Amino acid sequence: MSTEILIADPLTPSSARVRYVSEGKRVDSQRESHPRDAAHELADGPDDADGAGQGRGQAAAPTTTQAVVATRPSLFSDYIQLTKPRIVTMILVTTVASAMIAAGGWIATLDMLWLLMGTAMVAGSAGAANQIWERRIDCNMTRTASRPLPAERVKLLPAILYTAALVVIGTAILVWQFGYAPALAGVATWLLYVLVYTPMKTRTAWNTTVGAVAGALPVLMGYTAAGGGIEDWTGWLLVAVLAAWQYPHFMAIAWLYRRQYGEAGFCMSTTVDPSGRSAGAQSIAGSIAILGCSVALCVIPGGSIPAMIIASVAAIFACYPMLRASIRFSATPDDVMARKLLRSSLLVLPAVLAIVTVRTVL
Ligand code: HEM
Numbered sequence: 001m002s003t004e005i006l007i008a009d010p011l012t013p014s015s016a017r018v019r020y021v022s023e024g025k026r027v028d029s030q031r032e033s034h035p036r037d038a039a040h041e042l043a044d045g046p047d048d049a050d051g052a053g054q055g056r057g058q059a060a061a062p063t064t065t066q067a068v069v070a071t072r073p074s075l076f077s078d079y080i081q082l083t084k085p086r087i088v089t090m091i092l093v094t095t096v097a098s099a100m101i102a103a104g105g106w107i108a109t110l111d112m113l114w115l116l117m118g119t120a121m122v123a124g125s126a127g128a129a130n131q132i133w134e135r136r137i138d139c140n141m142t143r144t145a146s147r148p149l150p151a152e153r154v155k156l157l158p159a160i161l162y163t164a165a166l167v168v169i170g171t172a173i174l175v176w177q178f179g180y181a182p183a184l185a186g187v188a189t190w191l192l193y194v195l196v197y198t199p200m201k202t203r204t205a206w207n208t209t210v211g212a213v214a215g216a217l218p219v220l221m222g223y224t225a226a227g228g229g230i231e232d233w234t235g236w237l238l239v240a241v242l243a244a245w246q247y248p249h250f251m252a253i254a255w256l257y258r259r260q261y262g263e264a265g266f267c268m269s270t271t272v273d274p275s276g277r278s279a280g281a282q283s284i285a286g287s288i289a290i291l292g293c294s295v296a297l298c299v300i301p302g303g304s305i306p307a308m309i310i311a312s313v314a315a316i317f318a319c320y321p322m323l324r325a326s327i328r329f330s331a332t333p334d335d336v337m338a339r340k341l342l343r344s345s346l347l348v349l350p351a352v353l354a355i356v357t358v359r360t361v362l
């Protein structure tokens, strides 16, 4: 058995080439539409994340590309991959912050562990259901072709059972430990993400707005689990922060993978408007909105005036790099700018949540 994987990483140039060879079977659907050999591509020099190769903003050399010869992913790792673990991890960061903001401090460690377990299971199930739905279309993108279902390392029925078990057990944990509000928020998010967002991806670029709501609602799980009311402004401001953040976050990704999305049949802002103007404008709007919502969260009643001022200034400083990256991406929509924007988005969200949490807790 021989297995070769070129790691895909949107944060580094010239990387999204994944080749998977196992027992003589090659799983690399992208090669059907782009018969360029991955190794040649590495040798030839840099390309953008999806191989669009439109020439602007390319880095000088593929210094950061990782070529790794690895063994076939274990079944365990495949089932972890089915849950989209990096997104789940970030959702858990938002869960901890929203629970602490609602409680005004750390909640009992055992409660926090139950909350994280329940949320991770429901969110992971949503990611797995999305991958089940998209198992065929995922074959058409290099970014997703090596996922466990399109690569046929995991069969459909076990994946469905796993997905169902995760959502049922995760929801049961949330009801048992925290009552109906966080569980209902979780189920509503699951339904929105799987049954509304996922089919919308091939139909209209408005899918991002629905995805932004789905990605933002999990904060209500943490918030209500820790005693926050569903009618509280704070909870909804947290939802707004998350929703706003997803525009710059995803517009960068939508740019980097624009050709893959287009060829696979997905309808994204960058496939509808390949100039990048719409993506740039949405990034700026999202960056301004997160700045405004973060400051609003820092001045909600409950703290001293100096704490409000210090937190607000810190929030502005934390949000500024993503706003600057959005403005630069909008002015020059290219891969270098998009990568910088994606990178800053992944730093800004935890930073803003940390500032608001500290301001609320102190
Ligand atoms: C409209 C909503 C969103 C869309 C369309 C979206 C899309 C994506 C996609 C396609 C990737 C994978 C990039 C790749 O494979 O190279 C990604 C990565 C990621 N997303 Fe999002 N996302 C959204 C919202 C969220 C939310 C709500 C979170 C968590 C709070 C999140 C956290 C992450 C993280 C941590 C990564 C990993 C970046 C990496 O690959 O290193 N995203 N997102």
Ligand SMILES: CC(C)=CCC/C(C)=C/CC/C(C)=C/COP(=O)(O)OP(=O)(O)O
Pocket: 087, 091, 119, 122, 123, 124, 126, 127, 130, 134, 186, 187, 189, 190, 193, 197, 211, 212, 214, 215, 218
């Ligand atoms: C608690 C709970 C139910 C949480 C679930 C919410 C969740 C998973 C939000 C993620 C947000 C999102 C739109 C991700 C991109 O999916 P994508 O389908 O565009 O990504 P892909 O192209 O990589 O599959």
